[in-house]
Amino acid sequence: MEGPMNLKVSLDFLRDLSQNNSRDWFNTHKARYQEAKEAFDALIHELIPIARYIDPLIDVENPAECSFRIYRDTRFSKNKDPYKTNFGAFIAPGGRKSAFSGYYIHLQPGESFSGGGIYHPEPRFLNAVRRQIHEHPDEFGRILQDPLHRKFFDRIYGDKLKKVPRDYPKDHPHGEWLKFKDYALFHSLSDELVCSDRIVVYLEEMFRAQAAFNTFMNRAVMKEMG
Numbered sequence: 001m002e003g004p005m006n007l008k009v010s011l012d013f014l015r016d017l018s019q020n021n022s023r024d025w026f027n028t029h030k031a032r033y034q035e036a037k038e039a040f041d042a043l044i045h046e047l048i049p050i051a052r053y054i055d056p057l058i059d060v061e062n063p064a065e066c067s068f069r070i071y072r073d074t075r076f077s078k079n080k081d082p083y084k085t086n087f088g089a090f091i092a093p094g095g096r097k098s099a100f101s102g103y104y105i106h107l108q109p110g111e112s113f114s115g116g117g118i119y120h121p122e123p124r125f126l127n128a129v130r131r132q133i134h135e136h137p138d139e140f141g142r143i144l145q146d147p148l149h150r151k152f153f154d155r156i157y158g159d160k161l162k163k164v165p166r167d168y169p170k171d172h173p174h175g176e177w178l179k180f181k182d183y184a185l186f187h188s189l190s191d192e193l194v195c196s197d198r199i200v201v202y203l204e205e206m207f208r209a210q211a212a213f214n215t216f217m218n219r220a221v222m223k224e225m226g
Contacts, residue, residue: 005042008195015109018085040087065095101217115185132220148209158182
């Protein structure tokens with residue numbers, strides 16, 4: 001059962017965790033973690049039906065399908081801190097590990113944001129998105145220039161190739177779009193906004209602003225899946 005949505009509790013816990021990132025501290029403050037996690041889950045619980053209404057492909061029903069674990073896998077990392085210092089959730093068809101484009105929420109003191117899209121896709125899905133852009137550049141351009149989209153998202157975020165992919169002409173008129181290795185959207189959220197009673201309405205408008213972008217991406221993913 002989700003707790004009350006007091007996201008200040010979540011931010012306060014994460015702020016303290018970032019300064020005390022150890023198993024002993026975490027275990028001593030496990031009750032605080034549970035309270036902070038329940039507040040974040042309450043936010044995601046409110047956002048899921050909103051996302052499902054805006055985007056018919058969304059099929060998740062509860063925060064557990066979308067939320068990422070706070071425990072870090074340190075096996076292959078130089079950073080041996082055992083815990084992440086953020087809460088994150090990806091509302092997408094199939095949940096947090098989905099190959100589809102979706103809606104991401106990241107809670108972290110001073111660094112919260114929301115956005116989405118496709119991040120680090122498998123090569124076949126990345127190629128499918130590039131083909132979609134190549135075949136429908138006018139549609140993609142209209143999506144990026146839509147006033148509501150631009151209210152929240154001023155550009156595409158992600159790693160880029162230095163050159164146009166080899167499958168396309170070097171002088172491709174939309175070569176800059178094709179260079180991306182990620183097709184992600186990003187919009188920063190202040191701590192004040194996160195803790196306000198406006199946060200759900202604000203994120204709902206942001207979801208609407210990126211829905212056409214996600215739909216465009218997901219057409220490509222579905223074509224590739226066959």
